[in-house]
Every structure is written in structure tokens, then in C-alpha cells.
Amino acid sequence: MTAEQFGKRVLVANAFFCAACGFALIILPGVLTELMFNTSGSWLFTGALALGAGLVATAAVLLWAGRDSARLAQRLYLFAALDAAWVLASAVILLEFAAAFTVPGWYIVAGIALIVADFAVAEFLAARKLSTPAHRYQRADA
Template sequence: MANAKTVRTFLGLNALFSLSVGAGFLIAPGPLADALFAEPAEWQPIVLRILAVGLILFGSGLAVIARNRFLTASQVKFISVMDFGWILASVLLLIVGGHVFTDLGQATVMAVAGIVAVFAVGQLVGAQRIVPPLSQASVTTSGGKIMAAVSRTVNAPADVVWRVMNDHPGYADVAGNLSRVEVVTGGGLGMQRRCYGPKGENWLETCDLYEDGHAFGFRIHTEAEDYPYPMSDLQGKWSVEDNGNRSKFAILIEAEPKGNLMTQTLFKMAAKRQFKVILIDLADAWAARMEREARA
């Protein structure tokens, strides 16, 4: 998202700086302790190693967050609060225990705090420019299942939205993971459609819910031989609510991953962010078509 470019840049620089400093402390704690502290002591390299681990974990987390296309202002502000905490701790450390450092050590603590301050301020400025996506998505887990949902209000009447939602071949134009969709048989409840992935893999989906003008649902046949995703069960519901000249559509996906407990846990961790991105992109593309057809 263009409106998150500034904050993602500062988060990335913050991550790179934290990882670099952490790596230095981890690789050469002894020489650095000799340079930073006035009187050598056995605890100093140990402290630097502990600090290195914390910085590497922090930097790695920032690197992941910086790649998130849908950052929220609250996430960025929390990170900036952590940065200001580092700055405050550095000031207190120099006031209370400045005597344990060499002149180079004191200068290094102040320089690092100053650089962190630049990151913190840049992140806060960037956070003010973040505009929440119009498509609101959430991903939660309960038991062994993942529930992913997205909703979007559009400037289009419900009949137009419903017509677009029921254009099953056209679904491939807005779903980034599909190359083609074809109706195999029927219409409404019991209808079957075949979906094709980008590499030609395909599977059937059966309509198991149909409320004309309001909602429909599909059960995905994940038992297909070349079904590309590690799901033992997958169901989706698409719905629309009328609000005069505007409408609100929603998609709800319920998935149960395959594998043992560890495999499922790892998949859920990875899927949370990925599901959200996929659903927001899908809803944005769908909304654009709905509003375009409403204006025609």
C-alpha cells in the first residue's frame, strides 16, 4: 500500500540496524566489551550476548512486520513506544552508571539512542499516513479450524452485487489463486463448479447453501488428487446485505488443515497473514467491478 511506504521504510531500516548491532555483539562480545567498558569484568561479554539475542529477535520481528502490506497505525505506534523505551533506558543508564563506560562507550550509547530516535519519529510520522483498507478482514483460529472473513461496503445496489457474485466464471478474474472457473452442472443449491489453479491443478466445489439474492455457500472437494492446499476440509460462504444504493458483501472461509498437531500449528501461523492478504485483494477487486457495473 502506497500510504504505508514511509513507515515500512523506517521499520526496515530499524530492523537492519537492530540486526547489525545484534550481530556485532554476538560475533565479538569480548573486544567490544573492552572498548565500551572502563573496567573489564566477566559479566560484560555475557550481557552483550544477551543483548545481541534480544536485538536479533527484535530486528527479525520488525523485518516481518515491515513486509506486511496491511500495517495498522496501532502496530507501528507500539513499536515506536518500544524504541522510546530504549532511548529512555539509555539516558538513565548514562545518568546512573555512566562511570562504567569509556568515553567511546558513552558516545556509542548516545549515538545508538539518537539513531533509534530517528527511527521512532519516522515511524510515528509514517503511521499518521496509514489509511485502513476499505475491505475489513480477520483471521482467527478455534480448535483445529481457521476462520477467515472479509467484508466490504460498496457503492452498488444489492442486485448488481448479487449478479457479480453469481458470475462464477468471472470469479477467476478477481481471485488471485485461480486461473479459470467453469460451471459443471446445475444452478443454485447443488450446483458444481470446477476451479483451476495457476499450474492447471483443478478441483470441484459443490454449492451446499443457496438463498436467492442473499447468500450462497460452497464445499470444496479437497480430496481431489491434485488439490494444491493442505486442507482436509474447506467451506466458504458469500453473502450480500442491501442498504439502499449501497450494499455490503462478505466472505467467510472455514478451513481445517491436514497433518499432525505441529504441522497444523505451523500452517495456522503462516496462514493468518496470507489469508488476510488474499481476502483483501479479492474483496478490493470484486468491489471495483461491482461499482463499475453499477455506474454503467
């Protein structure tokens, strides 16, 4: 598998994961907020719907970004940085608002952050491989 194929597959896998999480939040916002948080409120329900819609939109952007090979490395670097920011934000939220989460909620946020961290590493590695002079030389020959 070439670095380009790997990068595109990582973006597609990330898109499917975002879409799955987003649709889960849209379809079951009440169930998930009750499972994850010690408190209840309409703002949690609304936040879950908004986050779900944002994740579905992100999935669409990821699929679009993986279709074009011309700027694939730059897009992979961008999504790696965004995924790293998601992981950092998840850690800050879990540390600052630990009392607001139930035990399953804490594990859900931490588990998703670990999966997103895997995507960030894979995107970075694919982008790095695509950015090497040897890869550019191979593309010129093809």
C-alpha cells in the same frame, strides 16, 4: 511514496540496524565491552551476547511486522513506543552509571540512542499518517 510504503521501509531500516548491532555484539562481545566499559567481567561478556541475540530477534520481528498492511499503523505505534523506551533507558543508564563507561562507550550508547530516536519519530509519523481518516478513505477506494 505512500505512508504505507514509508512505514514499511522504516521498519526494514530499523530491522537492518538492529541486526547489524546485534551481530556486532555476538561476533565481538569482548572487544566491544573492553572499548565501552572501564571495568571488565564475564557478566559484561554474557550481557553483550544476550543483548546481541535480543537485537537479532527484534530485527526478525520488525521484518515480520512490516509484511502485513492490515495492522501496520498499530505496529508502527508499538515500535515507536518501544524505540522511545530504548532511548529513555539509554539516557538513564548513561546518567546513573556514567563512571562505568569509557568516553568511546558513552558516545556509542548516545549515538545509538539518537539513531533509535530517529526511528521512533519516523515510525510515529508514518503511523499517524496511516491513522488519518483521509488515508482510510483512500484505501477503501483502492
